[in-house]
Amino acid sequence: MEYQKKECVGKYLYRMVTLKIGRLLNEERKARGLSTEQLAELVGLRSKYVKNAEFGGKEMNWMTAGMLLRFFQKQLVVSLIDEENELRGLMMTQSEYERYSVKE
Numbered sequence: 001m002e003y004q005k006k007e008c009v010g011k012y013l014y015r016m017v018t019l020k021i022g023r024l025l026n027e028e029r030k031a032r033g034l035s036t037e038q039l040a041e042l043v044g045l046r047s048k049y050v051k052n053a054e055f056g057g058k059e060m061n062w063m064t065a066g067m068l069l070r071f072f073q074k075q076l077v078v079s080l081i082d083e084e085n086e087l088r089g090l091m092m093t094q095s096e097y098e099r100y101s102v103k104e
Contacts, residue, residue: 015056021065021076022056028072029054043071 029039029050036054040047045064053064069075 018056018060020056022054022060025065025068025072026054028068028074032072039068039071043067 029036034042036050037047040050043050045067049061049064050068052061053068
């Protein structure tokens with residue numbers, strides 16, 4: 001049971017990280033005035049891969065994310081923060097816990 005809780009938290013954290021990366025990629029594309037189709041053509045990808053990277057989560061492809069970061073000439077920076085508002089975004093609700101928990 002304890003392992004299942006830890007696995008659930010890990011899945012949730014992975015989802016939150018990929019969603020955040022996706023949002024940042026989406027914002028960068030929009031800031032450059034590009035559609036997903038235009039960006040995909042410039043990078044040499046199918047537009048569905050760009051969309052999946054921007055929506056993050058289970059569909060996140062790290063190779064695609066890396067290609068987009070290289071195209072944008074950006075890098076990821078990870079840090080730990082103590083701001084209450086940011087931490088609230090990583091708290092798991094009961095429904096999220098149930099969704100990511102391992103079914104026996």
